[in-house]
Structure formats: structure tokens, C-alpha cells
Amino acid sequence: MSDPLSCPEFLQDPYPFYDELRAAAPVQQVTAGSGGRPGYLVTGYAEAKTAFTHPGLSKDTARFFAGRSSGRSLHPAVARTMLATDPPEHTRLRRLVTKAFTAGAVTRLRPYVQHTVDGLLDALPKNGEADLVAGLAIPLPVTVICQLLGVPEADRDQVRTWSNDLFAAGQPQRIDAASHAVAGYMADLIEAKRRVRDDSLLHDLITARDEGEQLTEDELVSLAVLLLVAGHETTTNFIGNAVLALLQHSALLDRVRSDPEKIGTLLDELLRYDSPVGIATFRYSTQAITLGGAEIPAGVPVLISPGAANRDPARYPAPNRPDADRDARGHLAFGYGIHRCLGAPLALAETETALRTLLTRHPGLRLAVAPEELRWRCTRLMRGLESLPVLTQ
Numbered sequence: 063m064s065d066p067l068s069c070p071e072f073l074q075d076p077y078p079f080y081d082e083l084r085a086a087a088p089v090q091q092v093t094a095g096s097g098g099r100p101g102y103l104v105t106g107y108a109e110a111k112t113a114f115t116h117p118g119l120s121k122d123t124a125r126f127f128a129g130r131s132s133g134r135s136l137h138p139a140v141a142r143t144m145l146a147t148d149p150p151e152h153t154r155l156r157r158l159v160t161k162a163f164t165a166g167a168v169t170r171l172r173p174y175v176q177h178t179v180d181g182l183l184d185a186l187p188k189n190g191e192a193d194l195v196a197g198l199a200i201p202l203p204v205t206v207i208c209q210l211l212g213v214p215e216a217d218r219d220q221v222r223t224w225s226n227d228l229f230a231a232g233q234p235q236r237i238d239a240a241s242h243a244v245a246g247y248m249a250d251l252i253e254a255k256r257r258v259r260d261d262s263l264l265h266d267l268i269t270a271r272d273e274g275e276q277l278t279e280d281e282l283v284s285l286a287v288l289l290l291v292a293g294h295e296t297t298t299n300f301i302g303n304a305v306l307a308l309l310q311h312s313a314l315l316d317r318v319r320s321d322p323e324k325i326g327t328l329l330d331e332l333l334r335y336d337s338p339v340g341i342a343t344f345r346y347s348t349q350a351i352t353l354g355g356a357e358i359p360a361g362v363p364v365l366i367s368p369g370a371a372n373r374d375p376a377r378y379p380a381p382n383r384p385d386a387d388r389d390a391r392g393h394l395a396f397g398y399g400i401h402r403c404l405g406a407p408l409a410l411a412e413t414e415t416a417l418r419t420l421l422t423r424h425p426g427l428r429l430a431v432a433p434e435e436l437r438w439r440c441t442r443l444m445r446g447l448e449s450l451p452v453l454t455q
Contacts, residue, residue: 074438076340080105080370089354101363102356105370107377109354113366115399118351122148126346134234140241143288145343155285158270162263168407175412178205179419187454191430194450199301203412207293212262225291229441248286297409299338299446301416306450307332307384309429317386319425322418329410334393335384340369340445342397368394369445426455
């Protein structure tokens with residue numbers, strides 16, 4: 063089948079495409095990517111949940127691409143992150159950073175998150191037009207993860223630009239260039255922190271490398287890059303998508319306007335309704351498997367779509383509208399299994415704080431443009447707005 067993920071209409075609104083594909087078969091062959099490589103796309107909820115933990119599917123992309131010429135020049139720190147490993151390597155690497163994202167660690171970060179949100183909202187007009195992506199959704203998670211890692215304030219805008227470039231669909235040269243830039247930057251920052259000790263997460267990882275020898279130098283740089291990029295990309299999209307969903311659906315907006323403290327009860331449904339990750343990162347079959355009625359041979363890519371799975375009517379009735387009373391626990395927006403998003407607790411805390419404070423300060427908030435005028439990021443992996451013009455009141 064031709065690549066359904068390449069047309070502009072898909073990037074603007076993938077859900078009709080997902081619905082059509084799922085109705086035909088929850089797992090089916092597609093042609094995706096700049097190389098036109100055949101693979102399989104998983105759009106059904108049950109099939110996606112199975113695929114996330116299937117022993118016949120691997121994330122070890124280095125093994126998959128061994129001996130293959132891709133024509134790409136991704137920096138190894140980006141090409142082979144913790145996300146592109148299987149146990150026991152994945153288990154060892156994840157254990158080193160898990161403590162930074164526990165519920166307790168996130169609770170201790172909440173005052174800093176609130177302080178950051180307050181500062182960003184102070185800069186918005188009290189009664190005028192603002193872009194909530196540029197003014198809130200981007201700078202909040204970037205500021206928080208950079209603070210955790212110890213990235214200097216002066217470098218944070220550049221870091222965000224490189225990160226955005228890494229997800230530029232159909233622009234391999236731009237992606238490759240960004241991978242080398244961000245990896246080189248993090249390698250230099252690691253060397254700087256070896257000379258000047260601080261209390262950042264990055265310094266903790268340096269200590270694990272230099273004293274405990276739990277990391278190689280390449281793994282240290284790769285882990286730093288992953289935390290930097292993954293630590294804000296999902297949350298940026300989550301905040302923008304959630305605000306848009308609230309502004310487009312009066313029942314949800316009335317619920318939180320009447321009691322902004324209850325925004326936390328809607329986060330799972332907002333994640334389900336418009337997942338910040340459209341298609342999860344690369345997997346491939348290590349053996350012939352059967353999934354959702356599809357016979358998948360060994361050695362082919364398998365793409366799991368949380369965005370599609372979260373709107374599977376077999377799991378969530380009337381999935382194409384958000385429901386303030388729906389129990390959306392079990393959604394796959396953060397993945398499932400051992401690769402479930404490590405930073406999910408932090409993403410939830412940041413988004414809850416941002417939405418609650420925004421709606422408390424601006425109870426009359428509304429869109430400044432028609433919904434069809436909004437533009438979405440040109441990436442298949444992420445589902446996020448380029449901008450979100452609103453009128454603050």
C-alpha cells in the first residue's frame with residue numbers, strides 16, 4: 063500500500079486516516095519513510111498494547127541496520143539512545159535516571175514548575191492576543207528539563223531549535239545536522255560540568271560514569287541527549303493539544319472553569335483524545351509473528367500508533383469526542399511496558415500546573431483564529447501545534 067503518512071492532510075489531522083486504516087485491519091502493511099521501506103502499522107488498541115511488549119519485536123535499531131546502507135549520518139548519540147535498546151542494556155540505563163522522575167522527585171519540583179508557569183503567564187497580555195505554544199507550551203518544559211540537567215539559560219533557545227529539527231518529517235539532512243549539533247553541545251557541556259561540580263541530574267550521570275563505571279562515555283552523551291529532547295517534546299505537545307481540546311469543547315471547558323483544581327481528573331482523557339505522540343519510535347520483528355491477524359515476517363519495521371489506538375472504538379466508545387466523565391486510564395499516550403515514558407509524572411505535573419493556572423488567570427480564554435487555520439508540526443512521530451493563537455481575558 064502507498065504511504066498514508068506522507069500527505070499534508072495526514073499531518074493536519076491524522077485521525078480520519080487512522081480510522082480508515084483501523085476499520086480495514088488493525089495491523090496492516092504500509093510503506094513509510096524516505097526510503098520507501100515496507101513495514102507494518104498498528105492502529106488497534108489491543109494490538110498496540112500487545113505490540114508494546116511483544117517478545118518478537120525489538121527496539122535495537124543498531125542490530126536492525128547492521129550491514130544496511132541507509133544513506134543517513136545521524137550522530138550515534140541520537141541514533142542509539144536508551145529508546146533504541148532492549149534488556150538488559152535498557153534496564154541498566156533506565157535504572158540510572160529513574161529516580162529523577164519518581165512521584166516524590168516530581169513533588170519536590172512542583173514549586174519550581176509553578177514559579178516557572180507564573181513567570182511565563184506574567185509575560186502574556188492580560189487582555190489581548192498571545193501564542194500559547196511560544197509563550198507557554200514550549201518554554202515551560204524546556205526550562206524545567208534544562209534546569210534539571212543544568213543547561214545554562216543562554217543556551218536553551220538553541221537547544222529547543224535543535225530538538226525541533228530532529229522531528230522534521232521528510233527532511234533527513236536537517237535531522238542529521240541537528241543530531242550532530244545537539245550531541246556535540248551535550249558532549250561539551252559534560253566536559254564543562256566535570257570541571258565545575260553542581261547538583262544537576264547531568265552531574266549525577268557524570269559521577270556514575272567516572273566513579274561507578276556504569277556508563278561508557280558514548281552512553282553518557284546519548285543519555286544526556288535523550289533526556290534533553292524527550293524531557294520537553296512530549297509535554298510541549300501535550301499542553302498545546304490539551305488547551306485546544308478544552309477551547310473547542312464547551313463541556314470540558316465549563317467543567318474546569320467551574321473548578322480549575324479538578325483539571326488533574328481530565329488529564330488522562332485529554333491525553334487519550336489527542337495524544338502528543340502520534341506514532342511511537344521504531345521497532346522491528348526479530349522473528350515471524352502474527353499480530354492482529356497480520357502475518358509479519360522477520361526483519362521488518364513495525365510502527366505502533368498510540369494516537370490511533372487511543373481512538374479505537376473497541377476500547378473507548380465514541381472515541382472522536384472528549385468526554386469529561388470518561389475513565390481514560392489505560393490510554394497508550396505514554397506507551398506501555400518497559401519503554402513507557404520515563405518522564406510521564408513530570409509531564410503530568412507540568413501540564414496540570416499550566417492548565418490550572420492559565421484558566422484561573424484567564425477564565426475567558428478563547429481561540430483567536432478558526433480551528434481550521436491552525437497549523438500542526440510537520441512530523442509523523444509527534445502530534446503538536448506550531449502555534450496556538452488565543453485571546454486572553
